[in-house]
Amino acid sequence: MNGPRFDVEAWVRSRFVVRNADGGGGYDRGFLKVDCPFCDDSAGHGWVNVLMGWMKCWRPGCPASEGLEIVEAVRRVEGFTTQTEARLFLRREFPATGLDPLPPKPPAAYDDWCRLPKEFRPIPKSGSPYWTRTGGSMLLDEAVAFARKQWGVGPATLARHGAGYCWSGRHAWRLILPVVMGGAVVAFQGRSYRGGEPKYRTSKWGSWDDRDAECGRPAEALLFNLDQVTEGCDVTLVEGPGDAMRQTADAARGDSGEKPREDVGGRPALVGRDSVAVALLGTALTDEKAALLAAKAPGRVIVAMDAEPEAEARGRRHVEVLRAWGVEADLGRWVGGKDAGEGAALVRTRRPGLTGLVLGRLGR
Numbered sequence: 178m179n180g181p182r183f184d185v186e187a188w189v190r191s192r193f194v195v196r197n198a199d200g201g202g203g204y205d206r207g208f209l210k211v212d213c214p215f216c217d218d219s220a221g222h223g224w225v226n227v228l229m230g231w232m233k234c235w236r237p238g239c240p241a242s243e244g245l246e247i248v249e250a251v252r253r254v255e256g257f258t259t260q261t262e263a264r265l266f267l268r269r270e271f272p273a274t275g276l277d278p279l280p281p282k283p284p285a286a287y288d289d290w291c292r293l294p295k296e297f298r299p300i301p302k303s304g305s306p307y308w309t310r311t312g313g314s315m316l317l318d319e320a321v322a323f324a325r326k327q328w329g330v331g332p333a334t335l336a337r338h339g340a341g342y343c344w345s346g347r348h349a350w351r352l353i354l355p356v357v358m359g360g361a362v363v364a365f366q367g368r369s370y371r372g373g374e375p376k377y378r379t380s381k382w383g384s385w386d387d388r389d390a391e392c393g394r395p396a397e398a399l400l401f402n403l404d405q406v407t408e409g410c411d412v413t414l415v416e417g418p419g420d421a422m423r424q425t426a427d428a429a430r431g432d433s434g435e436k437p438r439e440d441v442g443g444r445p446a447l448v449g450r451d452s453v454a455v456a457l458l459g460t461a462l463t464d465e466k467a468a469l470l471a472a473k474a475p476g477r478v479i480v481a482m483d484a485e486p487e488a489e490a491r492g493r494r495h496v497e498v499l500r501a502w503g504v505e506a507d508l509g510r511w512v513g514g515k516d517a518g519e520g521a522a523l524v525r526t527r528r529p530g531l532t533g534l535v536l537g538r539l540g541r
């Protein structure tokens with residue numbers, strides 16, 4: 178896989194006197210001995226393993242005594258707010274020429290749990306008695322009709338994602354889309370279908386004891402459909418869960434040859450069928466989201482933000498961030514609509530104007 182491409186040793190030498198620069202003290206094995214910047218050290222208690230990308234201090238009680246990832250050390254020493262800023266700085270100031278063996282930081286562990294709203298009604302699976310009898314629920318029909326109109330996905334796709342809807346309670350008149358990570362529901366996002374604002378509302382994060390809390394993982398560490406990403410597979414990074422579901426609907430149809438009875442026909446596919454669509458559940462690509470995606474070691478990631486005026490700049494920024502996290506990324510843009518839900522196709526814009534890179538059918 179791609180490692181972050183930066184030269185750890187060059188950064189260390191720019192900031193510290195390397196006490197074993199003439200060899201010895203593990204220098205040959207990549208250990209650089211320095212004065213620790215995290216405590217009042219002037220005797221070379223700090224060391225950096227430039228091969229592992231790790232920094233540590235031997236003084237008990239030092240904040241770095243447990244060791245920390247080099248990007249985190251750079252963040253603190255240089256005074257950046259986020260690890261992404263530190264990574265961008267390293268890539269800009271200390272680019273490595275060859276492959277860098279640094280693995281991406283493993284995602285933080287969360288106390289994962291999720292309480293779906295008690296008013297949650299699941300979308301019945303396709304082929305279940307609900308869909309074969311007449312005189313169904315108008316409430317359900319309204320929720321499903323919205324998904325069909327807005328995203329071009331029908332009940333089969335919704336059911337596959339464990340979606341449901343509410344018509345009372347805090348999430349009344351919202352489609353509820355569970356966020357599954359590591360095989361378990363860790364959060365959910367509700368999308369209003371009667372004009373309620375905000376359009377999207379993510380489950381409230383808090384401790385299990387908090388009666389108002391709905392999940393144990395903050396929104397900045399959620400990615401929709403991440404479990405489907407396998408090592409080396411291509412990813413389309415979209416904003417909303419509807420765009421991601423649209424993609425899986427297309428993929429499932431391609432696999433089974435199933436006619437798109439349940440979905441709106443005639444809409445173009447997203448990027449190639451082998452690509453997994455992952456949704457940010459918003460527009461921000463946080464450190465946690467970047468780390469989670471990088472840890473999956475995907476192949477190429479096509480960033481496909483909605484076609485709004487400011488979205489292209491945002492998309493470019495996301496591409497830069499993903500690259501800083503060691504992920505191969507390119508910008509895509511929608512043709513023929515605002516997003517996949519509007520029936521647009523995605524065109525990769527690595528080389529602008531080169532239409533040979535169209536990866537799906539064109540929208541119109």
Ligand SMILES: [Zn+2]
Nearest residue numbers: 213216234239
């Ligand atoms: Zn120290």
